[in-house]
Amino acid sequence: MAVIEFEHVSKAYRLGASRTSLRQAIVQVPHNLFSRNGTQPNQQLFWALNDVSFRVESGEVLGIIGPNGAGKSTILKLLSQVTFPTRGHIRTRGRLAALIELGAGFHPDLSGRENIYLNGAILGLKRWEIDAQFSDIVEFAGLEKFIDTPVKRYSSGMYVRLAFAIAAHIKAELLLIDEVLSVGDMAFQQKCLTKMNQLRDSGATIVFISHNMWSVNTFCKRALLLRAGQIEAEGDPDEVIQIYRRQESEGLLLRSDGAHISDDAGSGSQNGAHGPVSETVITQVELLNKAGQPEQAFDASDHLLIRTHYVAPNRIETPLFIIRIRRADGVICCSLTNRDEDNFAQPSIHGRGTCEARIGPLQLVPDIYTVEAHIVDGEQPITYARSSRETFHVEGHVSGPDHAGVFEPHVEWLLS
Amino acid sequence: MPAYLRELLGARELLFTWTKRDFRVRYSQSVLGAAWAILQPLSLMVIFSVIFSMFIKVPTDGIPYPIFAYTALLPWSFLTNSLSSAIPSLVNNMNLVSKIYFPREILPLSAILVGFADFMVASSIFVIMLLIYRVPLGPCIVLLPLALTVQIVLTFGISLAASAINVFYRDVRFVIPLALQIWMYLSPVIYPVNLVPEKLLPIYFLNPMAVLIDTYRRVILLNQMPDWPHLGLAALISFSLTIVAYRYFKRAEREFADLI
Numbered sequence: 001m002a003v004i005e006f007e008h009v010s011k012a013y014r015l016g017a018s019r020t021s022l023r024q025a026i027v028q029v030p031h032n033l034f035s036r037n038g039t040q041p042n043q044q045l046f047w048a049l050n051d052v053s054f055r056v057e058s059g060e061v062l063g064i065i066g067p068n069g070a071g072k073s074t075i076l077k078l079l080s081q082v083t084f085p086t087r088g089h090i091r092t093r094g095r096l097a098a099l100i101e102l103g104a105g106f107h108p109d110l111s112g113r114e115n116i117y118l119n120g121a122i123l124g125l126k127r128w129e130i131d132a133q134f135s136d137i138v139e140f141a142g143l144e145k146f147i148d149t150p151v152k153r154y155s156s157g158m159y160v161r162l163a164f165a166i167a168a169h170i171k172a173e174l175l176l177i178d179e180v181l182s183v184g185d186m187a188f189q190q191k192c193l194t195k196m197n198q199l200r201d202s203g204a205t206i207v208f209i210s211h212n213m214w215s216v217n218t219f220c221k222r223a224l225l226l227r228a229g230q231i232e233a234e235g236d237p238d239e240v241i242q243i244y245r246r247q248e249s250e251g252l253l254l255r256s257d258g259a260h261i262s263d264d265a266g267s268g269s270q271n272g273a274h275g276p277v278s279e280t281v282i283t284q285v286e287l288l289n290k291a292g293q294p295e296q297a298f299d300a301s302d303h304l305l306i307r308t309h310y311v312a313p314n315r316i317e318t319p320l321f322i323i324r325i326r327r328a329d330g331v332i333c334c335s336l337t338n339r340d341e342d343n344f345a346q347p348s349i350h351g352r353g354t355c356e357a358r359i360g361p362l363q364l365v366p367d368i369y370t371v372e373a374h375i376v377d378g379e380q381p382i383t384y385a386r387s388s389r390e391t392f393h394v395e396g397h398v399s400g401p402d403h404a405g406v407f408e409p410h411v412e413w414l415l416s
Numbered sequence: 417m418p419a420y421l422r423e424l425l426g427a428r429e430l431l432f433t434w435t436k437r438d439f440r441v442r443y444s445q446s447v448l449g450a451a452w453a454i455l456q457p458l459s460l461m462v463i464f465s466v467i468f469s470m471f472i473k474v475p476t477d478g479i480p481y482p483i484f485a486y487t488a489l490l491p492w493s494f495l496t497n498s499l500s501s502a503i504p505s506l507v508n509n510m511n512l513v514s515k516i517y518f519p520r521e522i523l524p525l526s527a528i529l530v531g532f533a534d535f536m537v538a539s540s541i542f543v544i545m546l547l548i549y550r551v552p553l554g555p556c557i558v559l560l561p562l563a564l565t566v567q568i569v570l571t572f573g574i575s576l577a578a579s580a581i582n583v584f585y586r587d588v589r590f591v592i593p594l595a596l597q598i599w600m601y602l603s604p605v606i607y608p609v610n611l612v613p614e615k616l617l618p619i620y621f622l623n624p625m626a627v628l629i630d631t632y633r634r635v636i637l638l639n640q641m642p643d644w645p646h647l648g649l650a651a652l653i654s655f656s657l658t659i660v661a662y663r664y665f666k667r668a669e670r671e672f673a674d675l676i
Binding site for chain 2: 013014021023077080081082083084098105106107108109110114117118119121122124125126127
């Protein structure tokens with residue numbers, strides 16, 4: 001029996017300043033009467049969801065992934081009846097507990113204790129039912145010392161611990177969990193996943209939004225990829241995650257090929273000269289595979305050849321090349337320079353040239369990476385040129401807790 | 417019974433919890449605490465007595481001005497306090513409204529219940545005053561709860577409509593104090609009904625509070641039956657207003673969370 005039925009749901013929000021003052025509204029009336037096209041100028045609509053349909057059966061765990069702004073939180077808000085669809089139909093069955101954004105319906109002036117009762121009451125529990133679970137909730141959240149302090153003084157981690165503790169203990173049939181869990185520390189996230197497993201085993205239905213691909217993969221039986229308000233993929237979490245990753249890396253590539261991105265790190269990242277002629281410029285950074293062909297998708301055992309093309313109008317006596325590989329979430333996986341032990345025997349550079357760095361085997365975990373190439377001075381802290389546009393991704397299946405590990409060396413196992 | 421009434425009934429636990437919390441917050445945050453509930457109508461009564469029986473002599477048919485005024489000030493304070501806290505209640509609790517689902521009418525309703533609690537506290541002084549002024553109470557006083565019920569329904573209706581409108585047009589709450597002031601002068605709070613010119617009486621009594629205040633005075637101070645036709649009209653206005661306002665509220669509710 002379906003616990004959630006989402007049928008052709010669309011949700012539109014009005015963009016622009018909303019009519020928040022009577023004074024404005026009164027002034028608008030003659031304006032509307034006399035203007036040609038009747039509608040106010042700021043009546044554009046933003047469709048957060050566009051004809052979305054899906055079902056969730058009882059006992060299922062559904063993961064929803066997608067880039068920011070895809071509409072994931074909107075789905076949760078619609079499910080918990082905080083807001084209503086512009087078009088379409090939503091049906092849910094059973095008691096519902098939701099953790100949406102930070103806050104989950106806490107009143108800031110009340111203490112944790114009072115909020116537990118308030119939230120419990122909102123979620124439909126009787127006082128004696130809350131009494132029975134009270135100490136379990138406080139213990140799970142680890143907030144014994146702070147339970148009588150107003151929640152406005154809680155840190156975001158404490159907030160989410162309390163919110164999750166309440167949601168997990170109210171015996172809800174349907175649990176909606178937004179990506180807020182990422183606010184908690186690793187220990188807490190682990191605790192939450194364990195608890196959610198227990199809830200799932202006891203028959204609860206869970207809808208889980210996360211950016212943590214590993215938890216989506218291990219925890220969910222089915223996943224939905226949402227992008228720009230529409231479902232792009234649905235099915236086995238592993239497959240959906242792969243589709244998502246592929247799309248993301250293609251998206252990154254598209255963005256880096258096209259117009260110059262404003263958040264680019266360096267000055268030397270434009271193709272072709274845009275700056276004063278006397279500046280050193282990295283004209284191109286090529287990513288090549290072992291055979292010397294341009295490549296963007298690699299395996300952990302592949303070799304990567306990074307060829308940096310530069311133009312140095314002025315001679316640089318003591319140049320140093322730095323190659324950095326930065327993972328999609330910002331972690332710098334390695335920073336390689338061509339300075340060798342006895343302080344570089346790098347000859348000076350002048351004019352056009354290339355610098356090649358052969359890295360291999362990559363031994364990086366599957367993810368999307370950006371290559372940063374810098375030309376700096378070997379003796380003084382001067383940066384001559386920078387480029388950080390080229391990206392590549394390492395393919396493979398996510399095999400461990402999210403981003404635990406940057407590096408995947410070759411390993412051989414021996415059992416005796 | 418429409419679905420939303422059933423829902424409200426199901427959420428009564430929340431209503432009590434919220435009201436209790438509201439009540440505690442009110443009383444714990446002010447130094448005067450419970451005394452404020454009494455102080456407000458009482459101090460108004462003192463001031464009005466000084467001005468309207470000493471400076472301007474308002475004829476009250478032999479009834480001492482203080483008790484004359486207090487009989488009206490008590491329910492009037494109930495009305496104004498309830499509306500003043502009920503109307504902004506949705507906007508003030510927007511963080512809850514936008515994150516979690518519950519029947520939103522609990523917020524203004526709870527404010528009215530707290531106002532009612534204040535009213536009961538202030539009534540204690542009223543009982544003392546009745547004794548001091550040796551007001552001869554008669555059987556007509558049993559009709560008092562009837563009038564009170566009509567007032568509560570009226571208050572609820574106004575709160576539903578105004579609190580919802582306040583979400584869309586935030587400056588509504590600035591209009592409220594002025595509107596209440598004007599309303600008070602349009603009701604026989606400071607002056608008796610017989611000062612109103614005859615020909616204006618039909619229009620005058622379209623104001624439900626005018627009828628109710630008059631009713632309070634009749635049943636308490638004069639042991640007279642209420643003016644049934646006008647009371648019936650006031651009840652009709654109050655109930656229909658509330659029904660319409662509730663429907664509007666439930667429809668507008670869908671958009672609350674979209675508008676923070």
